[in-house]
Amino acid sequence: MDMKGYYSVSWTKHKKEPFFAVHHTTRQHKCIQENHVTPEQTTSSLNHSLKLAASTSKYTTTTTLPMLLPSFVSLLLLVTSISPTFSHPIPSNSRLQPLSHSHHNASNTLRPAAVLQKLRRINKPAVKTIKSPDGDLIDCVLSHHQPAFDHPYLKGQRPLDPPERPKGHTNGETVMESFQLWTDSGEACPGGTVPIRRTTEQDILRASSIRRFGRKPRRGVRRDSTGTGHEHAVVFVNGDQYYGAKASVNVWTPSVTDPYEFSLSQIWVIAGSFGNDLNTIEAGWQVSPELYGDNYPRFFTYWTTDAYQATGCYNLLCSGFVQTNNKIAIGAAISPRSIYNGRQFDIGLMVWKDPKHGHWWLEFGSGLLVGYWPAFLFSHLRTHASMVQFGGEIVNSRSRGYHTGTQMGSGHFAEEGFGKAAYFRNLQVVDWDNNLLPLSNIHQLADHSNCYDIRVGSNNVWGTYFYYGGPGRNVRCP
Numbered sequence: 001m002d003m004k005g006y007y008s009v010s011w012t013k014h015k016k017e018p019f020f021a022v023h024h025t026t027r028q029h030k031c032i033q034e035n036h037v038t039p040e041q042t043t044s045s046l047n048h049s050l051k052l053a054a055s056t057s058k059y060t061t062t063t064t065l066p067m068l069l070p071s072f073v074s075l076l077l078l079v080t081s082i083s084p085t086f087s088h089p090i091p092s093n094s095r096l097q098p099l100s101h102s103h104h105n106a107s108n109t110l111r112p113a114a115v116l117q118k119l120r121r122i123n124k125p126a127v128k129t130i131k132s133p134d135g136d137l138i139d140c141v142l143s144h145h146q147p148a149f150d151h152p153y154l155k156g157q158r159p160l161d162p163p164e165r166p167k168g169h170t171n172g173e174t175v176m177e178s179f180q181l182w183t184d185s186g187e188a189c190p191g192g193t194v195p196i197r198r199t200t201e202q203d204i205l206r207a208s209s210i211r212r213f214g215r216k217p218r219r220g221v222r223r224d225s226t227g228t229g230h231e232h233a234v235v236f237v238n239g240d241q242y243y244g245a246k247a248s249v250n251v252w253t254p255s256v257t258d259p260y261e262f263s264l265s266q267i268w269v270i271a272g273s274f275g276n277d278l279n280t281i282e283a284g285w286q287v288s289p290e291l292y293g294d295n296y297p298r299f300f301t302y303w304t305t306d307a308y309q310a311t312g313c314y315n316l317l318c319s320g321f322v323q324t325n326n327k328i329a330i331g332a333a334i335s336p337r338s339i340y341n342g343r344q345f346d347i348g349l350m351v352w353k354d355p356k357h358g359h360w361w362l363e364f365g366s367g368l369l370v371g372y373w374p375a376f377l378f379s380h381l382r383t384h385a386s387m388v389q390f391g392g393e394i395v396n397s398r399s400r401g402y403h404t405g406t407q408m409g410s411g412h413f414a415e416e417g418f419g420k421a422a423y424f425r426n427l428q429v430v431d432w433d434n435n436l437l438p439l440s441n442i443h444q445l446a447d448h449s450n451c452y453d454i455r456v457g458s459n460n461v462w463g464t465y466f467y468y469g470g471p472g473r474n475v476r477c478p
Helices: 039-054 070-079 102-109 112-122 201-206
Strands: 008-011 020-023 128-131 137-142 193-197 230-242 244-250 263-271 279-287 298-304 346-353 360-364 368-373 385-395 422-430 436-438 443-446 453-459 463-469
Touching (some): 112 201, 230 422, 230 453, 230 463, 244 263, 346 422, 385 422, 385 463
Antiparallel strands (some): 008 020, 128 137, 137 193, 230 385, 244 346, 244 422, 263 279, 346 360, 360 368, 422 436, 453 463
């Protein structure tokens, strides 16, 4: 497939380091594969994409819900996509079928009203809806109608203007901007709107509970991973005051072997203790069959102010993050992805605290502002962060009685190096004076190094970097 020049290659030479690195703020979509895959993979992917693009189902336009018998509502729920004011065609997409965990399906289908209520709250009226060939529906929602403005502190307000960027954030590399599949046909969300991935009934029915939909399980960030089944391979800095973090993150498609597990690679900006007052801001890519219904890496955000208990959510699934960009759909799939022994693709991420208003902003790629987390959402992060963490995380549910085979990163150990193991590069933090600085006093942690490990390095080309990841279950990780 012709990649239309959506990547650039930076040629470098350094002893024992990569001779080239592809720095690419990637185009987000799901089913179109890279130009270096095998013919069989290309044919299969193309057929799959064509099937998805061709498949639509009948829909019902509805503005109010009549009082119906619960059984009829249950039936209606399976064939209708509800939005606050109108509905659109929903693809008959096999990837969106509810997972076959009977205890989840049984409890959810008995409560259709709760599902409908959740859909009404999440899906806002759209001035335009764009159907992506991969099956996603992208709603163009007026920016001041997005979920963030349901928050009582934001009602009646509009998104803020862009802040001052940290000093020293340019590094001279040529970086291509992000592209998305749903814009390739010339369709785009108009000015004054933000693109939001439509949440469907199937998305909610896959969740472990309707109430917890869009949230991570209750847990700490890293100190309780053994007890909760969350495993990490990360580097972190603490002991200072931090006002942001930046990195280029290598994108892969790790295999997730259980539908209720996930694999992610992200930046954490952290404040508070590892008890119930933990504050985090998170951004990166993840593979989560439960949340998205497929196995594609997707650009995501997260936040919490009480250790994942009652506050926060993924993406725009609750009031919190304020999106300001009309070109990026948070939760959309990322492509192209890195290939073992092939081209490597990165996404650039930066989170930093606006010195003027105190809000935490998110940048994707080269200067593409996505939006911000208002400072009032947080307690400890209202002032600054006390820790910054970079790396990978997986869930090990041991659903088969042994360690999961869910992969982290590329699914290969750090020792395999460039083109084989996943990496983060150009790690930086933001100081009190809005300067980007290299990391100092770095710590590294691999909860179970026989399953997933990490190796840190530094040079003049990649700055501070690390390789990380692994296959999960293997002879050393039973």
